[in-house]
Amino acid sequence: MSLDARIQQSVVVNLSNRPAPVHVGPFVIGVDPTTANPNINYATPRPGAAITGADVADLVAAFRDADRVPRLEYVVGCAPELEPLLVAAGFAVEARHTYLCCRPETLRATATPEGYTLRAPDNDGERAALIGAQHDAFGGGSVASAEDVARMRRAQDAGGVALMAVTGDDVCVGGAQGIPPSGGLSEVAGVAVRAPFRRRGLAGALTADLTGRLFGAGVEIAWLEAGGEDSWRVYTRVGYQPAGQRLYMALR
Template sequence: MDLRIQRSVVSTLRTRPKAVEIGPFVAGFDPDTASPFVNYATPIPDVPITAADVDALIGAFTGAGRKPRLEYVVSTTPELEELLLGAGFTVEVRHRYLVCTPQTLTVPPVPEGLSLTEPTTDPQRAALSAATAEAFGALWEASEADVIRLRRSQERGGIAIAAFTASGECAGGGQATPPSDALCEVAGIGVREPFRRRGLAAAFTAEITRRAFDRGVDFAWLEASGGDSWRVYERIGYVPAGHRLYISKN
């Protein structure tokens, strides 16, 4: 499972507007944003890595005007962390990811007064992008580039779900990456403060996951940032699995 997920991350980065292969790494650069959450690299499984490879990776990020940063499943390249730390990288966070299968998924009801829809127009995509940015504490500013990335993902088979009130206000939503090796990542799950604690995150996470399974995905995976979100995802059928590392160099 760890290997399949890491391979899917590699495949996803290879679809970025400016994907670059640097020895045993794939870096996904986006010219429309300098966000480190969008621009990062990951190792290719089963390919040896040396300190010189890490230096080359740093050089590629520097040349692109981006912060050197990686995300990867730890078990697939266990020797990499020591090399990165030796090159001046700092661990941002370690996450344990969760997985769900069609057999374990439970789809809860949608909270009253809200409806779930897949954005099909750019204004709907913009509303979803703005709502999730707000839900994450404005760590980034929603922009036209977010709309473009979301539209591009949907065109390649990715899924997006937004929750709207009857008046058209977006309460939050989330996405799933285009399928790769019959799996996908569910990500960007965010609910705006006025709509929290009503079961909405569970509802649209389950709906995104259900739609992924309807499109032939074998299992979906996601990461939880804290105890509350863990409980949300476990209630709809996600179970803890492997570990991922986020690490960067200032």
């Protein structure tokens, strides 16, 4: 199986493990009843599946039935015919991202900046602090809902990894997560550092440490997406390498 197909299949499995997944022809929608956030409730195609305009129409209807915004994320190489079908149905491109991969032999050890500690949250209070730091870093406020915390707890219970960066007085200033592994792969997501604590090497330390923990748990390939030039530099510096393209499309 190609790397593109392995990445795509891992996303299919991740969405299928959501609390209320919906399977529609060649697609799976990862529905989470606790939130309507389109960044959580989205669909992806099964790698290599034949897709028609009728399949896309059925997908849109399933999103409407679930009271969710029709939205997809997928590896372009696994469904090259899908974009024009989505455009014809009224979808628009939100983003095109390069995904990067890291293997144990390419990971570069990165020191944690002096005065900070990296550790996994082991109670709901620490999970809330981590999520709050991520929300703050991404401009979404600093409050973690009970549903956010429960989602992180479920991911950890399923084999995912969460990591928080804390100061000497135990204030969480950033964090990252590794999605529960599937087929030897895990996605690294939510790498975030609060603005006052950036440019100190924390993002690189979080990424490298989290990735190392995933490899220690048996993951063969960790993958992620860079949101801009700064994060691209961070990720390539710790051993991630460009590997393929992902596409985000939505019907608003």
